[in-house]
Every structure is written in C-alpha cells, then in structure tokens.
Amino acid sequence: MGADPRFFPARGPISLAAIATAAGARLTGDGAREFLDVAPLALAGPGEVAFHEGRRNTAALRQTRAGAVLVAPSAEAEVPDGCVALVCDAPQLAYTRVAALFHPRPVPVPGIHPTAWVAPDARIGEGTQIGAFAFVGPAAEVGAGCILGAHASIGAGCVLGAGSIVHAHASMAHCIAGARVVLHQGARIGNEGFGFVTTPMGEHVTVPQIGRVILGDGVEVGANSCVDRGAGGDTVLGPGTRLDNLVQIGHNVKTGRGCVIVAQVGIAGSTELEDYVVVAAQAGLTGHIRVGAKSRIGAQSGVMNDVPPGTDVVGSPAWPARETLKAFAWLRRQVAAKGNDRTGGTP
Amino acid sequence: MGADPRFFPARGPISLAAIATAAGARLTGDGAREFLDVAPLALAGPGEVAFHEGRRNTAALRQTRAGAVLVAPSAEAEVPDGCVALVCDAPQLAYTRVAALFHPRPVPVPGIHPTAWVAPDARIGEGTQIGAFAFVGPAAEVGAGCILGAHASIGAGCVLGAGSIVHAHASMAHCIAGARVVLHQGARIGNEGFGFVTTPMGEHVTVPQIGRVILGDGVEVGANSCVDRGAGGDTVLGPGTRLDNLVQIGHNVKTGRGCVIVAQVGIAGSTELEDYVVVAAQAGLTGHIRVGAKSRIGAQSGVMNDVPPGTDVVGSPAWPARETLKAFAWLRRQVAAKGNDRTGGTP
C-alpha cells in the first residue's frame, strides 16, 4: 500500500533503472519495469519499492511482498524470490532519494491568498505562496520560493530566507532566518525570554528582552516548539539544527551546526551547544553551560554542568552514561537481594 | 455557587425527580423540588446539586450547604440535615449525567462565519458551525453537526467525522478523523515526523513523511498537543483514546481503544499501546516498543522496553512499580543511616 493520494499523490510510474540511479544502487533485473510508489516493508505490494535496514526487521524482509527493496549487501540473501534486490551501502539514505522521486518536496504555487494580509512595505520574493489568513507584518522580508501556510504569521521586520516553509499557525517575531528554514505547525519563534528581577517586595520586574533569534540555513523547528529571543544579543540555532516538537529554547541559547534536539527537551538561557550535539527526548539542560561537539545527552537527563566534547551522559543529575547505568543496575541488585530487610542493606 | 452564566448558562430549573432519574439514584424527599445548577461540594448552595466520592472529602460532605448531594451508600450517613441524599453506586459518573442536564454539550449554530474561508470543493455536513477565520482546505470533508472554532484549520483532503469539535486555533493536516472527535485549542495533527538520515558529512536529509494520522471515533487531543503523521503507513489513535495537553505522539505510534495519555507525555516513533493503557504525566516511551493492554505507566517514567499486559511500571528507567518504590525507600534508609560516612555504605 503506497501513500494516500489525497495527501501524497505519487509521481509515478518510475522505471527501475531511474530508481536504481537515484538510490546509487546496483541494478539487477529489468530496468524498464515500472513502479508506482514507495511503501513500508510490511505494507508494500508488487508495484512498490521498500527498504530494509538494521537487524531488527529481517523477518519483515523475508516476508515482504514489495516489488523491489533497497538492502545492504549483508542482507541481500534474505530478499525473497520475486522481489528485486537493490543493493546499496546505506539503504535508508537511498530510500530518502527514491521516496523524493515519487514525492518531491512541496513546490510553492505562487500567489497570495485573497484572505491573507501583507503589509504594504513588506517584500515578498518571486514564486512565493502565501496561504489563507497569513500575516506578513510591516517591513518584513520573505524570500523567493517560500510557502506560508494558513494562519502563518511573520512579524514586523522579520527576514525569512528563500525556499523556507512556515506551516499552518506557526509564528515568528524578532527573527532573522536563513534559507530553507522550516517551521512546523504552531512553532513560536522570538518570544520574550523569561527574564525578570525580583524586588525585595516580591515584585517581578521584566528585564527588557531586546535581542533577536537567528536561524541558520536549513534549520527546522518542530510543531508547537518555542524559541525565545535573546535578552541582549541573540539566540542562535546553527545551520542544519533540527528541533522536534514541543521543545523549549531559552534566551541566548546557541547551537552549532547540525544539532538534533528531540521532542520536549528544554534548554535554559545562555547554554551553548557545539556542533552536532544530540539531545534525546525530555532532557533538560540548565542555563549557562557548554556542551561539547558531538556529545549525546540521554532521554530525560538533567544536565547541570559542562559536558566535554564527544561525551555521552544520562540520568538526572546527568553522569557519564556508563556510570549511570551501572549505578541503577547495582541499586536494583541491592534491592532484589535485600529488599525485605527493613534495617537497610548493611550488616 | 453555580457556574458563571456568562460562560455556562444553566438550563434550569430542573426537578429533583428528573435529577434522580438522570443519576440513576434512589429518590428521597420531594421530587418536585427544583434545582438551578450543579456546583462543587464546597461551593454549592441550597439551589444546587453536588457530588461526593472518595474518602478524602468526608469533611467537605459534612459541611456542605448543597441542596442535594450524590453519594455512595457508604457515605449516606455523613450527609448533613437539610441536604437531600441522592444515593447511587458511582456518584461521580452520576454527576456527569446530572451536570449534562444543566450544561449539555455545546450544540452547533449552523452556518459559516463571514470571515471564514471554505474551499469551493470542500464538503460541509448539515448543521455544522464554522467560526471566524476558520480555514477548510481543498477537497476536505467536514461531517454533519461539527463545530469549528475561531482560527481552526482543516487541511487539504482531511476528513472530520460528524459531531466533532475543533476548538480555536487547532489545526489538522493529512488526517482522517472519525465521529465525535475533539481537538482542543492549539492541537496540531499531522505534523511531519522527526525522520531524517544523517550523511557521513553530518547533513540531515529528511525522509519523506508520507503517511497519515487516523483518529478513531471519540478521540480527544488536548491543547497544544502534537500528533505526527506516519513516515509510511499511519499514526493511529484508537477509538476513545484521550490525550491531555502538551502531549507528543511520534510518527507511526499506534494506540488501542480508550488509552489515556496525561499531560506532557512523549511517545516516540512506532511504539504501540494496546487497549486501555494509561500513561501518567510527563512519562516518556522510547520508540519501537509495545505496551500491553491495561498497563499503567507512572508519572515521569522512562520506558525503554516492552511492558507486558496489566503491568504497572514506574521510574526512569522504568521498573515494575513495587520494585522501584522499594529501591527508593531502601536508598533513602541507607543515606539516612550512613550519609555522614564518606567512605560509603559497606564495611
């Protein structure tokens, strides 16, 4: 079963030869044979192309009804009879290219919806599509070839680079965004940071938050995620950084290139992530710390100190991953052995 | 004190007899006596009906000024003089029925607000109400008797079943929804999943996300919660499943019937919940696991493995609830006994 044509009409049929070329895969079988779509291994039929990667799904591979499958050399022998094996080194990466043949990135339909509102002094690039009830504020600049979904809001003075997509209900303010940026539904960019001073009488006085948000080329911000603007100076997401849904980014946070921030993570003010840091779901990072390049923060971790480059940490408070896992295993053994001893675990 | 009539005008007066019938309660006293509204036990006055359930609130029951109270047989003796006892087996359930007498589910006022925009080829069912600035995209279908709030957005091709409510600012895309579905304010359905492959050069390449979201009959999605569409194949919330606010549902997650997902929970991609699973607040479930029917996941748990049916787990990493609680109690005793011993807890 391919994609639902109501949402994702497939651009097929496409020949096996073209598919193999896109995938960078070794072609076996009839290059002229035509395929209609891609589909998951377990759901694909004879007119569809699937992929297999990882040890987990070998059973699904053996039983697939797909017409062709992208596989690593090590799994080629498991491809069932009647299914074409497209052998390549990185099947999932190859799949992204084949899937994009059938389902290319949405192309803007140039024009401004009659219900949208664009400020007279805003600048809109060529070929850009502006959806229903979208708002483009005074002096804002939207680059060429962008798509603004229904109810999207580009605040006064904002800059959005070419080829960007702002999905339905996403909003940005006080933001300079690069090319090919994607804001998913309900993303909130440029909020006032949570900055205030409390007087001795207990009154909270707002510190004027007069910085910006800078989004590098290719940054993606997930649905209903929030990125606060700098208090003074900027909040910066480096090129290619991706945020999943419901993520919180505090004021003056900085990330390097290609960081990956999974759903419901929170990063407090002024913390800096170097390049290619991965923060797994629901982790929290306190403010004013630095996480070294390529470090990985485990899910639900609570990070309260700097993390050296290339380090895996986990737990709350976060320790090096190996140590935390050891601690929990040890604790579990203690309790298994002695849980009924109400005097505690020592003789 | 009943409900604020600016928001919830009560459909009273209603006779005690009618109230007792709706509640399935044993009627004592004058069936013709009239009541004006329901109210909480501690705030109700003589013209109002309250309920009592659980041991916690016995003091409030003894002191209530309510005119009538729904109570279990075991608490009947605590009802103060002058207050009518409406004795029934499940007082809170009975209360939902009595409250619905005074405050029935909102009924759509059929029509399309002059500021709304409905695509020419969209189909709108009879008796449906479409609010200000609501958007219904091309080829979308909205069933009969629905309510779309202000700024609601129904994306191209979506299907919304009869009797559904989409509250203000909620949006759906790539979604097929059953009857009596409720999306609360700012809910985001059908977001692109967080699926990408990272090249050896560190570039993140999006895997086309070409699946859908399927919402069963009676599904409710809380305010600002997010449900990503399938990567290939569908994300599915089974009939009667309820999500609280700020919940994250990853691509290809599947839930059975009547699951309950409390606020700020995150469920990663491809994880499956069987029927009637309860996930308490802020818990996280990793991807590609299976949680058996009627299992209960404790608040803030981190679940990294399959959970057998009917199991309670808690903790991060999650263990069986009894074991985790024992471990923490044991740890606490250790520290209480030996916390000052810097050499550690063993001789």
Add this chain to the structure above:
Amino acid sequence: MGADPRFFPARGPISLAAIATAAGARLTGDGAREFLDVAPLALAGPGEVAFHEGRRNTAALRQTRAGAVLVAPSAEAEVPDGCVALVCDAPQLAYTRVAALFHPRPVPVPGIHPTAWVAPDARIGEGTQIGAFAFVGPAAEVGAGCILGAHASIGAGCVLGAGSIVHAHASMAHCIAGARVVLHQGARIGNEGFGFVTTPMGEHVTVPQIGRVILGDGVEVGANSCVDRGAGGDTVLGPGTRLDNLVQIGHNVKTGRGCVIVAQVGIAGSTELEDYVVVAAQAGLTGHIRVGAKSRIGAQSGVMNDVPPGTDVVGSPAWPARETLKAFAWLRRQVAAKGNDRTGGTP
C-alpha cells in the same frame, strides 16, 4: 552592539545623568555625556551601557568595551579604565530601569485592523490596538490600552483588564483576566480540563468542565503554555504569577501571589501553591497537594506530597534537597567503589 533597530529602535541619546537617576546609581564622570543604547557586557561598545552582577562574569567586566557599566560596590574596582562605573546595590534591577529608558514597554497604536473581527456586543476600551485577524467574541470585554496581536482570540464573554497584551496566536476562553496581563504567543487559556469518569465498560465520559480561569493583575503566561479552566469553581493564578513556556496548569489549580513556574512544568488538578513558590523547569506536581509559601521545587522533580512552607525539594520522587543530593552522591560512591562486583555491594 546595541539592539537591532528593525525590532527595537532605541530612544536615545540619553544623558549619563538621566541614566544614573533611573538606575538609582552614584554618578561619576560627565553627566552630560550621551549614550545610545544598552547592550550585554561582552558586546557593548563605547556608546552603550551594560551591567555586571554575580561572580561569574568578572573576566567579562575587566574586558568590557562598554561606555558605562552598572556595578555593585564590591565590583567597582574591576571596572576598566575609560568605562564609567555606575555603582548601585542591585545592578540587574537597575539595568531593567535603564533598559526601559531606551526600550519602553510597547505602546498600543489605537485602532482595529481592517481584517480583525470584533463581535457587535463586545466592549473595547479606549486606546486599545487590535491586530490582523484578531477575534473578539460576543459579550467579551477588552480593557483600555491593551494590545491584541495578529490572530489573537478572545472568546465569548471573556474579560481582559486594562494594559494587557495578548501576543500573536494566543487564545483565551472562559477567562476573567485582570490588568496588565500578558499572554505570550500561542498561550491557551480556559481549555476543558482532563476530567472524565470511566465506566466499567471502559468508556470515558466527560465530566462537564464548567468553571473558569481567573488571572490576577500582572499575570504572565508563556508561549504555548496551557491553563485549563476549573471543573467546577475556578482555576486561579494569583497576582504577579509568571509562567514560562510550555507549562501545563490543570483544572482548579490555584497559585498565590508572585509564583514563578519555569518552562515545561506540569501541575495537576486542584493543587495549590501559596505565595512566591518557585517551580523549576520540567518539574511535575501531582494533584490535590499543597505547596507552602516560598518553597522551591527543583528542576525535573516529581512532587507527590504536600510541601511545607519555605522548603526546598528535589528529585523524583521529591525529597528535601539536601537529602536527595546526599543520596545520589552516596550511590555514586558505592558504584565507583564496587561497580565491578557483580554479586552486589554487600559482603
């Protein structure tokens, strides 16, 4: 480097004398010297005013190129030559006042945007600004001098006090809000609480949620945060309470004056916070508990019981902070000493 004039045009130049007066600082140097803006210590140039507070940033103070700096008496000696020291007791609080000289709170531009929709029977106060696609429902009241951003939604019957700001895409329903309330982008007020009763057949029956949300004067609600209305009776945020982004407030929660709820915190139904409670990021509070005045809940804590006034707790489950930190340190020592002993830690 001062603020980006596209977003935050500075109201300068302002004389050093005026700056010192606003700051309540001791003036040294030429009172007629003019400054152009405020800026962070590390980025400020000779025309700008910065501040220094805390031991952490002494190096930045020594190296600053700012023209003037607000400092505590204890740090005056570290101010470099050529930089004017503005000595005061609370430099950050003084900074908020100086920054507000250059960047005063946004002033409404009175009027209703041509694309907005205001119900005929809604009342709008003098001097209020209503933005593009904003919605003000039937019988709603918006006070004087308010700002409603693009796509803001004020539901039927709501009351919003004078001087309030509802940022883009925020929405309120069933809410009575005081003066100077701020709702940040995408905040959701007045959602139906997560209240239902499950029948023996597994069906979830909604308990009609017929209470309100009451927001005291000066309450702020962060981006994409959610505040559910009461089930019966009200959800109340006391005067001056501030919520950061992505916070969840359940039905019938009550906070006192000046509480601070940091990002991604969840507070379950009917829990009460007395005055000036601080709840750090990602903590969770179960329902029906009471947290005493000035207590502080640590980040990621899970609070399951009442907390006495003035108490710091941390951990999940939350214990007194000192005890939890001791427990984790002890556990870590155990494992460091004995982690390789697979038989467990006791002889």
